[in-house]
Amino acid sequence: MTNVQQNLKQIKQRIQESCLRSNRKVEDVTIIAVTKEVSVDRTNEVINTGIRHLGENRPDGLKKKLDAISDNVKWHYIGTLQTRKVKSVINEVDYVHSLDRISLAEEIEKRATSTKDCFVQVNVSEEESKHGLSIEDAESFIYELENYSRIRVIGLMTMAPNTEDDTIVRNVFRKLKVLQEKIADKHLSYAPCTELSMGMSGDFEIAIEEGATFVRIGTALVGKEREEVK
Numbered sequence: 001m002t003n004v005q006q007n008l009k010q011i012k013q014r015i016q017e018s019c020l021r022s023n024r025k026v027e028d029v030t031i032i033a034v035t036k037e038v039s040v041d042r043t044n045e046v047i048n049t050g051i052r053h054l055g056e057n058r059p060d061g062l063k064k065k066l067d068a069i070s071d072n073v074k075w076h077y078i079g080t081l082q083t084r085k086v087k088s089v090i091n092e093v094d095y096v097h098s099l100d101r102i103s104l105a106e107e108i109e110k111r112a113t114s115t116k117d118c119f120v121q122v123n124v125s126e127e128e129s130k131h132g133l134s135i136e137d138a139e140s141f142i143y144e145l146e147n148y149s150r151i152r153v154i155g156l157m158t159m160a161p162n163t164e165d166d167t168i169v170r171n172v173f174r175k176l177k178v179l180q181e182k183i184a185d186k187h188l189s190y191a192p193c194t195e196l197s198m199g200m201s202g203d204f205e206i207a208i209e210e211g212a213t214f215v216r217i218g219t220a221l222v223g224k225e226r227e228e229v230k
Helices: 003-022 040-048 059-068 083-089 102-111 135-147 166-184 204-209
Strands: 030-034 053-056 074-077 095-099 116-121 151-157 195-197 214-217
Touching: 003 030, 003 040, 003 204, 040 053, 040 059, 053 059, 059 074, 059 083, 083 102, 095 102, 095 151, 102 135, 102 151, 116 135, 135 151, 135 166, 151 166, 166 195, 166 204, 195 214, 204 214
Parallel strands: 030 053, 030 214, 053 074, 074 095, 095 116, 116 151, 151 195
Antiparallel strands: none
């Protein structure tokens, strides 16, 4: 058994326990393997475990993986997407996790050849170091997207503060869940908003307990190998 297989076994056990604590179904949680800092070889190890959702955060890193990997996988763009980079990325990925401004929506609308599943990024913790909209602005932003036919808002995304205080982390995730349900209750055809992308290696269990449907797991799954050393 490889390290990646061992890691995944442990992660799945932790996900199962989190789902039991929160009365949720394991199959309602999708693991996104964040492969942004590992080699193609390590990425293939991940794919060989059966994981089919991979996350990249740089256009050049994404292209490198796309050129080398032929397996049928779903690509998630999880980093800040610069407007000038949309053209090279948007038709190569299945999901965008960082929609947070109209200028980006306009460029996606212009460049996408099909409707793209997008998460609106919300900076729930309101940290200056993080991208994303405030909770107040996120709701009105989603309403502005009605006429963008190439964008479907399937959910919301956030990152919790880097803190050991689980209460703070849980509160951030809980606030995003409340907003997600509020938008979903509007029954907007272009923004079903049924999904929540939240939780990473250090806090995915709390995220699941608070409603995450996609968890973005890097180091805990793929290790600390850097692609530059390969």
